Amino acid sequence: MNLNKEEIQYYHRHLILPQIGKTGQQALKKAKVLVIGAGGLGCPTLMYLSGAGVGRVGIVDPDKVAVSNLHRQVLYGFSQVGEFKAEAAVNRLKDLNPNIVLKAYTQRLSPENAVDLISQYDVVVDATDNFPTRYLINDFCVYLDKPFVSGSIDRFQGQLSVLNFTDNQGNKCPTYRCLFPNPPAPETAPDCSQNGVIGVLPGIIGNLQANEVIKMICGVGEVLSGKVLMFDALSNQTMLFSIQRNEQAVQQALQNAPDFESFDYESFCSSSQQKINEISAVDLHKKLQNNEKIQLIDVRSIPEFQEELPNAIRIPLNNLQANIHNILKNDCQVVFYCDHGINSIRAIRMLPNHQTLKNVFNLTGGLVAWLKEEKK
Amino acid sequence: MNLNKEEIQYYHRHLILPQIGKTGQQALKKAKVLVIGAGGLGCPTLMYLSGAGVGRVGIVDPDKVAVSNLHRQVLYGFSQVGEFKAEAAVNRLKDLNPNIVLKAYTQRLSPENAVDLISQYDVVVDATDNFPTRYLINDFCVYLDKPFVSGSIDRFQGQLSVLNFTDNQGNKCPTYRCLFPNPPAPETAPDCSQNGVIGVLPGIIGNLQANEVIKMICGVGEVLSGKVLMFDALSNQTMLFSIQRNEQAVQQALQNAPDFESFDYESFCSSSQQKINEISAVDLHKKLQNNEKIQLIDVRSIPEFQEELPNAIRIPLNNLQANIHNILKNDCQVVFYCDHGINSIRAIRMLPNHQTLKNVFNLTGGLVAWLKEEKK
Amino acid sequence: MQVNVIFFGVLSDVVGKNMLTIQDTGNMTDLKSKLITNYPNLKDYTYRMAVNQQMVEDNYLLFDNDSVAVMPPFAGG
Amino acid sequence: MQVNVIFFGVLSDVVGKNMLTIQDTGNMTDLKSKLITNYPNLKDYTYRMAVNQQMVEDNYLLFDNDSVAVMPPFAGG
Numbered sequence: 083m084n085l086n087k088e089e090i091q092y093y094h095r096h097l098i099l100p101q102i103g104k105t106g107q108q109a110l111k112k113a114k115v116l117v118i119g120a121g122g123l124g125c126p127t128l129m130y131l132s133g134a135g136v137g138r139v140g141i142v143d144p145d146k147v148a149v150s151n152l153h154r155q156v157l158y159g160f161s162q163v164g165e166f167k168a169e170a171a172v173n174r175l176k177d178l179n180p181n182i183v184l185k186a187y188t189q190r191l192s193p194e195n196a197v198d199l200i201s202q203y204d205v206v207v208d209a210t211d212n213f214p215t216r217y218l219i220n221d222f223c224v225y226l227d228k229p230f231v232s233g234s235i236d237r238f239q240g241q242l243s244v245l246n247f248t249d250n251q252g253n254k255c256p257t258y259r260c261l262f263p264n265p266p267a268p269e270t271a272p273d274c275s276q277n278g279v280i281g282v283l284p285g286i287i288g289n290l291q292a293n294e295v296i297k298m299i300c301g302v303g304e305v306l307s308g309k310v311l312m313f314d315a316l317s318n319q320t321m322l323f324s325i326q327r328n329e330q331a332v333q334q335a336l337q338n339a340p341d342f343e344s345f346d347y348e349s350f351c352s353s354s355q356q357k358i359n360e361i362s363a364v365d366l367h368k369k370l371q372n373n374e375k376i377q378l379i380d381v382r383s384i385p386e387f388q389e390e391l392p393n394a395i396r397i398p399l400n401n402l403q404a405n406i407h408n409i410l411k412n413d414c415q416v417v418f419y420c421d422h423g424i425n426s427i428r429a430i431r432m433l434p435n436h437q438t439l440k441n442v443f444n445l446t447g448g449l450v451a452w453l454k455e456e457k458k
Numbered sequence: 459m460n461l462n463k464e465e466i467q468y469y470h471r472h473l474i475l476p477q478i479g480k481t482g483q484q485a486l487k488k489a490k491v492l493v494i495g496a497g498g499l500g501c502p503t504l505m506y507l508s509g510a511g512v513g514r515v516g517i518v519d520p521d522k523v524a525v526s527n528l529h530r531q532v533l534y535g536f537s538q539v540g541e542f543k544a545e546a547a548v549n550r551l552k553d554l555n556p557n558i559v560l561k562a563y564t565q566r567l568s569p570e571n572a573v574d575l576i577s578q579y580d581v582v583v584d585a586t587d588n589f590p591t592r593y594l595i596n597d598f599c600v601y602l603d604k605p606f607v608s609g610s611i612d613r614f615q616g617q618l619s620v621l622n623f624t625d626n627q628g629n630k631c632p633t634y635r636c637l638f639p640n641p642p643a644p645e646t647a648p649d650c651s652q653n654g655v656i657g658v659l660p661g662i663i664g665n666l667q668a669n670e671v672i673k674m675i676c677g678v679g680e681v682l683s684g685k686v687l688m689f690d691a692l693s694n695q696t697m698l699f700s701i702q703r704n705e706q707a708v709q710q711a712l713q714n715a716p717d718f719e720s721f722d723y724e725s726f727c728s729s730s731q732q733k734i735n736e737i738s739a740v741d742l743h744k745k746l747q748n749n750e751k752i753q754l755i756d757v758r759s760i761p762e763f764q765e766e767l768p769n770a771i772r773i774p775l776n777n778l779q780a781n782i783h784n785i786l787k788n789d790c791q792v793v794f795y796c797d798h799g800i801n802s803i804r805a806i807r808m809l810p811n812h813q814t815l816k817n818v819f820n821l822t823g824g825l826v827a828w829l830k831e832e833k834k
Numbered sequence: 835m836q837v838n839v840i841f842f843g844v845l846s847d848v849v850g851k852n853m854l855t856i857q858d859t860g861n862m863t864d865l866k867s868k869l870i871t872n873y874p875n876l877k878d879y880t881y882r883m884a885v886n887q888q889m890v891e892d893n894y895l896l897f898d899n900d901s902v903a904v905m906p907p908f909a910g911g
Numbered sequence: 912m913q914v915n916v917i918f919f920g921v922l923s924d925v926v927g928k929n930m931l932t933i934q935d936t937g938n939m940t941d942l943k944s945k946l947i948t949n950y951p952n953l954k955d956y957t958y959r960m961a962v963n964q965q966m967v968e969d970n971y972l973l974f975d976n977d978s979v980a981v982m983p984p985f986a987g988g
Binding site for chain 1: 463464466467468469470471472473474475477478480502505506508509510511525526528529530532534535536537550553554555556613614650651652653654655656657658659661662665666668669672673678679680682687691692693694696698759760762764
């Protein structure tokens with residue numbers, strides 16, 4: 083893995099650092115890193131890993147660039163809206179560093195493809211925005227014995243840890259399940275599309291993820307393993323918490339190993355405590371076409387999408403409590419919806435006796451699912 | 459400053475944050491931010507300020523994109539090598555966010571243009587890589603009463619502070635001179651081209667700078683004023699130090715106010731303690747053409763530029779001590795050089811009795827200056 | 835005796851603030867039940883608790899002026 | 912009595928390590944002259960010193976186990 087003349091010029095500022103130097107730069111060139119999620123966290127991670135000279139960078143993301151991504155997904159531009167993120171990223175990054183190999187995967191990471199994808203790489207970056215994929219990454223990295231750098235964000239705060247790392251004494255370090263053995267109920271852990279996020283926050287956390295990858299590959303500094311970093315952008319407070327490996331939690335990840343391909347991460351991460359009636363966009367469409375009497379309630383405060391369902395009444399989540407009686411006095415079917423179908427679950431949970439309300443439904447996937455259905 | 463339909467979609471994740479919302483987004487749209495330096499710190503700051511929707515972003519940088527920039531200056535690409543950074547930045551950023559106004563200034567910030575440039579903006583970002591410009595920014599921001607966000611880096615560590623801020627009780631907060639009243643001798647404060655830098659570090663610090671700008675404009679969180687943040691990328695340790703305003707140091711910034719245009723920041727920041735003989739590329743050229751007997755010594759360990767001076771001997775800085783006697787026994791003139799002319803000063807300082815060595819010179823500006831001269 | 839409790843992410847919404855002081859707690863189980871009595875919605879949430887920057891289990895004994903942090907997993911990326 | 916001293920940036924090169932323990936210091940001036948006696952090159956450098964995360968002047972009195980930080984200005988950007 084020698085460096086050519088152009089690479090020596092490109093990586094000059096690394097080569098003159100004694101902690102990196104030629105050995106470190108060659109290790110980076112030899113390294114293969116898989117970044118799962120090319121969104122808020124993935125964009126900065128990808129830019130700095132590519133700039134640092136990681137020899138092979140894989141990018142997994144099934145989504146396409148949307149206008150509402152750009153305020154924080156700064157690798158892309160307006161000219162790329164509608165393109166697959168993984169492909170748009172490769173196009174930009176190959177101009178940033180033509181000396182590396184970039185590979186776009188436009189399918190969603192799933193139990194079916196995880197072994198094939200992850201086993202081709204040395205280090206994984208968890209830059210996803212949902213729990214099914216976080217647990218999937220954890221379990222397959224444990225199964226395949228790969229370290230991964232986990233980042234996640236909530237509005238003004240970020241979480242960071244290097245997980246399933248093997249230290250230089252050969253000790254196995256904590257995994258994501260050692261930190262959180264089981265996923266939260268979805269409506270208690272809203273993501274950026276429901277709760278918002280300050281654009282620069284994933285920039286900070288994503289860069290810290292790239293930093294950990296580089297340190298791990300070059301064997302320099304203290305890798306953030308056995309610790310969780312919590313960062314608060316409003317106060318600039320950073321706290322490090324030590325965590326222990328929990329063999330029981332690790333076994334939980336491994337116990338389904340032979341059946342991995344059939345394990346359902348979506349339902350594992352969906353709410354189990356209190357059942358809420360869900361209605362699909364297809365079924366709602368049918369019911370409306372059959373002229374069933376349905377009251378549609380739009381709980382969005384600031385809609386991401388301008389579209390509305392026919393005859394919906396708008397009661398933003400924070401006004402719901404005051405208006406509940408008006409909604410539920412009639413005995414027709416009621417369907418709550420929002421942009422993505424999560425805030426509407428929160429709305430239903432705010433209703434009195436919601437468990438017994440047989441005629442209250444949540445529109446699964448929200449307006450996004452509805453608009454997709456309409457296009458067909 | 460109303461937001462149009464496209465802006466409401468673009469800034470959706472900000473608009474649903476109660477701490478930003480419509481008011482904060484409108485304040486961002488109204489804001490004018492001047493980023494001085496479009497290098498390692500400037501790139502991430504510019505990307506996230508543009509994404510955040512700062513209405514007018516000015517970019518000051520006289521340099522052109524070089525290959526050795528790209529490992530950390532991830533806004534650019536190979537296709538832009540040789541272009542002015544300020545212009546290359548505008549071209550990329552207008553695709554990231556077409557809703558804002560971007561302005562490129564390709565001249566160096568100087569006492570002559572500082573009042574004109576800075577007075578057009580509300581907030582300044584110090585993302586420079588040298589002390590003359592850092593003190594110049596400080597003094598003119600004090601003079602014009604503008605807050606500025608200062609970032610700086612050294613290999614694996616970064617420094618961050620919001621300076622000359624006026625808090626909501628109207629109190630004036632510390633300036634850069636309250637922290638460091640006088641600049642260091644240049645050879646005691648090497649920059650990234652001499653000492654190297656891990657590429658992702660300016661990413662982290664630059665993003666923290668953008669975060670402070672956004673907080674200041676939106677009036678949210680605690681602005682990092684009266685405090686200095688020190689970050690170490692090897693350990694992820696972050697420390698906050700409180701600093702006091704020092705009126706004497708502030709007056710030092712203001713005392714030359716009427717004469718600002720004639721104040722020489724370059725010589726203010728050059729070494730005053732021990733004089734070293736300097737030789738310009740022009741003069742060295744002449745001497746060599748006149749066949750004067752000159753021993754050229756190249757002290758670079760890993761050259762940034764492949765070129766060498768004729769008949770130079772290569773003694774990297776860390777081997778110098780062992781070879782000093784061989785160099786200085788003859789009584790011809792000796793010229794030390796490196797890529798930028800700073801490590802060669804450090805070499806000369808390592809010589810015994812260097813103050814009395816009349817025949818020892820440093821090539822001012824190093825190989826960079828030499829190559830420029832040769833092109834003429 | 836009292837402990838200081840800091841809440842991260844969505845938990846600071848549930849509690850209504852980032853920080854609390856809680857009096858007369860023995861171990862983590864006591865503290866948890868005190869918190870849930872005051873903020874019943876907490877029981878729907880997933881979180882881990884740390885004492886003096888170290889993640890601990892429920893039987894961990896608390897001392898005067900201990901710093902407790904309560905952190906949920908974050909979804910966003 | 913002793914204080915712990917942490918060095919940032921180029922100063923950790925001058926001293927040869929990131930951290931030191933220094934015995935028997937009175938105020939900051941004493942500590943500075945002790946440091947310069949041990950590391951004479953330090954006198955060429957520009958730096959500020961903080962005690963327990965607060966930037967202080969030379970007459971500041973030190974107590975046992977105080978944390979001192981010594982930081983130079985950084986050039987790079």
